[in-house]
Amino acid sequence: MKDLSTLTGAVHHDRIHDSAVKHVTGRADYTDDIAEPAGTLHAYLGVATVTHGTIRAMNLDRVRQAPGVVDVLTARDVPGVNDISPTGRNDEPIFPDTVEYHGQPIFAVIADSRDAARRAAELADVSYDVLPHATDALSAQAAGLPQVTDPLKLERGDVAAGQATAPHRIKARMTVGGQDHMYLEGQIAFAIPGEDDDVIVHCSTQHPSEAQHMVAHALGVPLNAVTVNVRRMGGGFGGKESQMNLFAAVAAIAAKRLHRPVKIRPDRDQDMTATGKRHDFVIDYDVAFDEEGRIHAVDGHFAARCGYSSDLSGPVTDRALFHADNAYFYPHVRLTSRPQKTNTVSNTAFRGFGGPQGVIAAERMIEEVAYALGKDPLEVRRANFYGSEGRDLTPYHQQVTDNIIGRVVDELADSAQYQARRAEILEHNAQGGILRRGIALTPVKFGISFTATHYNQAGALVHVYNDGSIHLNHGGTEMGQGLNTKIAQVLADAFQVDFDRIKITKTTTEKVPNTSATAASSGSDLNGMAALDAADQIKARLVSFAAETWGVTAEEVRFLPNAVQISAEVVPFDTLIRRAYMARVHLSAAGFYKTPDIHWDRAAGKGRPFFYYAYGAACSEVTIDTLTGEYRVDRTDILHDVGRSLNPVLDRGQVEGAFLQGMGWLTTEELWWDDRGRLRTHAPSTYKIPLASDRPRIFNVALAEWSENRERTIKRSKAVGEPPFMLGISVFEALSMAVASVADYRVCPRLDAPATPERVLMAVERLRAG
Incomplete structure (x- = not known):
């Protein structure tokens, strides 16, 4: 295939990932690369040492007295609701009273360094009333453990009749194992407190709006007080869709409580024990x-x-x-x-x-x-x-x-x-x-x-500045898959401008609200259409302006590579944008898309x-x-x-x-x-x-x-x-x-x-x- 990646409108053609050079040279900024303001503190999780049991007593005096420790958070320190369940079932406490699995976080240490917090977390004296446990589906079912949510049945036809007419029948069992996400960049959240109820959370999440919701829920503040920012992730694979909630909430609670920036980054062992896997x-x-x-x-x-x-x-x-x-x-x-x-x-x-x-x-x-x-x-x-x-x-x-x-x-x-x-x-x-x-x-x-049909929606925000440069923001998150590159290609194609004219900015709940997770393979489908909708709104205004100014019909206005043809005249894109700005044409648009023709009972x-x-x-x-x-x-x-x-x-x-x-x-x-x-x-x-x-x-x-x-x-x-x-x-x-x-x-x-x-x-x- 011919390489047209340097030409305008180059969708359907190869183009290098917009951050590829930054990835291989180490210049790509991730959450842990953000410069830490003076006074930044670091959090680490203290975890349970039994698999199932009620916490009888938790003596954290040695933890608090450890070098560098500033504070310790437990369930009673959560100012809002002690729950981060993504489905609202109120079954996932930030810090529990009853331990449900080995390695479950039960408190958090806040210290002046990550190493100090990690060392202090090991000093807790916790006693438990140990309860029986079951760690696999069959033994749990035999032990009478409930189902975590309602089961589903899909049925069509008459199975018994189909079995009766078939000369052969096989019944058997298959066990299929789980899988760890093993992303290169682990879980991380960095919270910076603001005035009033405000807090900014930088984190590695596939679902900024859910992280925003969970932080607000835990703090007891409205969603408009919480801003979640994601520039890029070093891999996600689903492991950063809901599992980031814990880390974002802990960082935000500590930051607001202490009025200082707080970062939490577990080591790989704790990341793997405290976060979920693929279901086996x-x-x-x-x-x-x-x-x-x-x-x-x-x-x-x-x-x-x-x-x-x-x-x-x-x-x-x-x-x-x-x-x-x-x-x-x-x-x-x-x-x-x-x-x-x-x-x-x-x-x-x-x-x-x-x-x-x-x-x-x-x-x-x-x-x-x-x-x-x-x-x-x-x-x-x-x-x-x-x-x-x-x-x-x-x-x-x-x-x-x-x-x-x-x-x-x-x-x-x-x-x-x-x-x-x-x-x-x-x-x-x-x-x-x-x-x-x-x-x-x-x-x-x-x-x-x-x-979940309501997730099939997306928003995008597009600004065209008066020098002809373009700013793109959408609700999807970039985790290495090239989503930002594809959406920028769609925008370049819509305006028929060079790809390099477009500035791709971090995903933030300040610009595009109520976003869906970047998951279900939907990132390009949803956000691409939302960005195209925004571009079409701006283009319609430009066409109307050009037709009125030049005295031609809208059909005589056509976008060309880095230019606009208006009847017989070809006007550079920059020139048209500047004239439209001077004529007070609105050069910004919020795009939206929802997937049509889907429903589910x-x-x-x-x-x-x-x-x-x-x-x-x-x-x-x-x-x-x-x-x-x-x-x-x-x-x-x-x-x-x-x-x-x-x-x-x-x-x-x-x-x-x-x-x-x-x-x-x-x-x-x-x-x-x-x-x-x-x-x-x-x-x-x-x-x-x-x-x-x-x-x-x-x-x-x-x-x-x-x-x-x-x-x-x-x-x-x-x-x-x-x-x-x-x-x-x-x-x-x-x-x-x-x-x-x-x-x-x-x-x-x-x-x-x-x-x-x-x-x-x-x-x-x-x-x-x-």
């Missing part, structure tokens, strides 16, 4: 199918480890059900969730937001059918794809009208030479030997929109929760060592649908990163709690994310350049943040094939995730033992 699931599935591999009925139950409070577990477990069909039509289906309370940290949003857990259940059922019938799993996948009328209704009763999965899969199968490579791998494995190989091609269909389990679907497919090949369980990913080919890409190079980067993160979730990233309820994988030394050396040896990523969104999204593009995460399932399925080869593919290996080398080895031994 126990999935019970019952799939009925025929000799052709076509599924007749599915009955699935999804139990999730949610932690001690609701957090976002309701919508996360809902979305798992929304995606339990993946790209497949189930004639008869019943899906139920169980958001189970456990004595662990409250789990939260993570890229895909429950969708990956649903998709992997769908792929496991396809795998079961394929092994039971002795078929190529891809053949079974194709037999069950959504299709024409009669096979186009989801379990939540939304019609799939934009289905392109067949074309995506066919093109990838051809370009990756799937059939020839599979035949060669079967021949290799038939010879026996220690090293076995596997290959899998898996699809993804992913719905785009917040399932949760009680009925019916609606159109998604505006459209994004599609993709990945083909991965692996080699395993059957003596050790170790493996490598030899090759991955990806074809992904992003509609008409706003910026192909950024979108390819998102696909590559999402795939590797999804692969890590299913292979190396294992969370482990011991029998005392302590998280033992709480640092990079004990928790393994994929390294550069773990990437596929051959890695081919392509975008479906022929695709264009049928819905009126920003420039007919599609979301890219979350959908490609599920492409990592192709590695998991390829590992399964390699394991299955030791029993001549007669048995589904039923790998649990993550498929660590230990689990791969145990599966090999189990199949060999027969």
Whole structure:
């Protein structure tokens, strides 16, 4: 593709991330880089040393007397409401009376240095009345712990009738592990007190308006007293959507109480123990199918480890059900969730937001059918794809009208030479030997929109200054994904000006109020349309001014690269802006967008929760060592649908990163709690994310350049943040094939995730033992 990145209006073309040079040279400013005013204090959390119990007594005298300590905060020092639950269920105290998980924050130390605060936090003398605990979904259910929120049921057709007509039926269970966000920049908040009730909070959050709400709630002040600023984050992945609330609230309470700036930055161990993860699931599935591999009925139950409070577990477990069909039509289906309370940290949003857990259940059922019938799993996948009328209704009763999965899969199968490579791998494995190989091609269909319908809105603020420079502010947050670059490209295209003319400013609740989280892959869709709305308002005023001043019709005014054509005359953009300013034309606009045509009735389990679907497919090949369980990913080919890409190079980067993160979730990233309820994988030394050396040896990523969104999204593009995460399932399925080869593919290996080398080895031994 020709590089047009230096030209005006360069959407749909490669453009470097606006902060890329700053990232690699260290000049990108994050919250911890903000110059600290004189008198800045530092906070650190004191945490519980039991997993479940009532605090009998808490003696903090030694903490207060420690060198450098200025103050200690406990529950009684919260001036407003001692709760930061994002769903308003009042089940997530800042500082609790009853400890619900090991490592739960129970007080905060404020000192003149971070080191002094951290050392002092270890000196607390706390006694507890210890209570029984349960740390996983099944043991918690057996112990009678409640669900943290209302479960969901999706149902269509008659499952019992579908099961009765099918000649084959398989019932089994799959355990799918959680995942830590492992962002490069950890949680951090920096609060600066102002006059009256005012406080400014700089923090690393994906949801500035929620942080604003929680700080105001904790301080007992109106929202207009709290300003939350975010210039950029060093990664988020959902871990900074609601989990920032605690840190922002503690910093703000201390700052207002002491009338001094306060910063809180936990170390990595405390960050990992005190913040939630991706939900791990126990999935019970019952799939009925025929000799052709076509599924007749599915009955699935999804139990999730949610932690001690609701957090976002309701919508996360809902979305798992929304995606339990993946790209497949189930004639008869019943899906139920169980958001189970456990004595662990409250789990939260993570890229895909429950969708990956649903998709992997769908792929496991396809795998079961394929092994039971002795078929190529891809053949079974194709037999069950959504299709024409009669096979186009989801379990939540939304019609799939934009289905392109067949074309995506066919093109990838051809370009990756799937059939020839599979035949060669079967021949290799038939010879026996220690090293076995596997290959899998898996699809993804992913719905785009917040399932909480009211979140599908965005605002933007655009100023055109009288020298022709442009100021852009929107409600989305930049966490490395290139959102600011894309929105600026949209604005440059609208005004037909150079990209460098636009100044992208920090996200702040002072400029755009009531913002939605930058999540659900919606950042570009929502904020791009809001910015375009603002630009269109200003352009309409400019056109009206030009038509009146030059005595022409509005149709004779046209925006050109860095200029405006007015009938036969071409006027430089700067000149027109200056003249409009002198004529008192308003050159600022607040844009707004809300996603149309979506609705959802949760009680009925019916609606159109998604505006459209994004599609993709990945083909991965692996080699395993059957003596050790170790493996490598030899090759991955990806074809992904992003509609008409706003910026192909950024979108390819998102696909590559999402795939590797999804692969890590299913292979190396294992969370482990011991029998005392302590998280033992709480640092990079004990928790393994994929390294550069773990990437596929051959890695081919392509975008479906022929695709264009049928819905009126920003420039007919599609979301890219979350959908490609599920492409990592192709590695998991390829590992399964390699394991299955030791029993001549007669048995589904039923790998649990993550498929660590230990689990791969145990599966090999189990199949060999027969």
